[in-house]
Amino acid sequence: MSQREDSWTARAARLAEQLENDGALHDPLWKEAVAATPRHELVPTFYRQSPEHHEWEPVDTATPEGFDAAYSPTTLVTSLDERDHPLSSSTKPDLVVRMLELLGVREGHRVLAVGTGSGYTTALLAHRLGDRSVYSVDIDPALVEAARGRLARVGCHPTLACRDGAEGLAEHAPYDRILATCSVPRVPWPWADQLVSGGTILVNVMPAAFNAGGLVALHHCGDRLEGRFADQWASFMGMRGAGPTVPGQHRAPDTGNPRTRTTNAPPTPWWDNRVVWLLAQFHGLPDGVTIGMRGEAQTGHPVAATMTAPDGSAAEIALAATNGHHEVTETGPTSLWEPVERAHRTWLTHGKPDWPRLGLTVTEHEQRLWIDHPDSPSHWTL
Ligand SMILES: C[S@@+](CC[C@H](N)C(=O)[O-])C[C@H]1O[C@@H](n2cnc3c(N)ncnc32)[C@H](O)[C@@H]1O
Incomplete structure (x- = not known):
């Protein structure tokens, strides 16, 4: 040898x-x-x-x-x-x-x-x-x-x-x-x-x-x-030909009339609470949203999570919380954070389900996401 x-x-x-x-x-x-x-x-x-x-x-x-x-x-x-x-x-x-x-x-x-x-x-x-x-x-x-x-x-x-x-x-x-x-x-x-x-x-x-x-x-x-x-979370590159694999063109962010409030939903669900992030897709999140991070001007230290949508709508969620609440600032025609909050409420209502409580039923004509049971009233069509 x-x-x-x-x-x-x-x-x-x-x-x-x-x-x-x-x-x-x-x-x-x-x-x-x-x-x-x-x-x-x-x-x-x-x-x-x-x-x-x-x-x-x-x-x-x-x-x-x-x-x-x-x-x-x-x-x-x-x-x-x-x-x-x-x-x-x-x-x-x-x-x-x-x-x-x-x-x-x-x-x-x-x-x-x-x-x-x-x-x-x-x-x-x-x-x-x-x-x-x-x-x-x-x-x-x-x-x-x-x-x-x-x-x-x-x-x-x-x-x-x-x-x-x-x-x-x-x-x-x-x-x-x-x-x-x-x-x-x-x-x-x-x-x-x-x-x-x-x-x-x-x-x-x-x-x-x-x-x-x-x-x-x-x-x-x-x-x-x-x-x-599965309990084990994973993310693979998208199947080519099955939908956009890279984000499409976004309009320039609409920065006028910022709307500010606070939220108790996780500021970066795409990392902190991926079940909520998946549910947000079925609670009105528009297609093609991209996510990012804004750093502090001097140090670059991350201070806010950012979301932008193809129609120019944007949301910024402060990473730091006061009494468990994060400040959210939104601009543009579509609220990108409300779908996340609605999904978070659904998640809380169902006792904070983790991945194995979620499932999928696929037939020739329909694909359905559910919580706990295929016949659960809490289901959404893919
Ligand atoms: C993460 S890599 C696979 C890694 C592989 N399991 C290995 O061990 O090396 C994903 C692969 O899916 C392929 N792929 C993407 N779209 C596909 C499609 N529509 N049909 C078949 N393969 C596809 C890509 O070309 C890529 O090679």
Whole structure:
């Protein structure tokens, strides 16, 4: 064995150990798969943003620094578009194994992985299930070809196809499990048609705004897919073709006639209370809202959360609270904060539900978010 092989096997084994110690990995068979997968071969180069200028710079995983990153629980951006927005990444291994465990993959299962990317997730699946049980699609032909070559070099030959993942991969259906590592605003119905009865889909559902959604495990029962959100929150890049993946054009903020009041809702629900942030999408938050932070003029120290909408409406919420209340200032035609407050009230009324109390029912004609039970009166259509 060459020194290099020895070092990657040692590093992959250490990564597997770390994932187990961190509580991300429980199943010895996934531990074995992580220890046997040379992530640096599947990700020969990744892009990292420079701390000063936020410019993306390539990092070769043959360098010591790149090699360290490849065997760490870190997401590695592997492809950028012409505007420098990430198009693909190798999902962080801790999240990949958590998802594989949540999905309940077992020997003998046939699995479709939507979003091949670097091929790392596909390689773990192929290691455990064998090439003939693993299928993966990506919309990007260059990524599919690169993944095919690299997977072959590490001894994996799953079936890969360049396809819009929203269509699934009908010619090899049915699957026992479908895993999507790009987010979707709504669950594509072809997946239900390609899933065995009793099969499971794990997908990141993000209906509209930035980070508003979570991971849902949906089981195929009768004419529907149904299941609950996972405790483990995650956010994936959006499925291309399924809706805007980058914010569209906003009108210049309308700064006239500011309206000021106070609020007891969390000032940054997109980080502090993601259930409220998801519910806000169903309480009147307009599409295309972007969020940010305003820093103090002299120090840059963050002092307020900001929201802007395509129609020029804006809201600013002070991070500091007085007696649990934050000052809110809004301008423009649409209140962006009222939907958040309404969602916060719904959340309080329901006893502050966490993710697993929320669920989704998907039929061919309707997709519905609910709290506690599919027949709950508290439900909203996606
Ligand atoms: C986070 S990356 C996947 C990471 C992958 N699981 C890995 O381990 O490297 C998301 C991938 O989804 C792909 N993707 C985006 N839209 C898609 C679509 N409509 N159909 C199939 N794949 C899509 C992207 O090209 C990207 O490679």
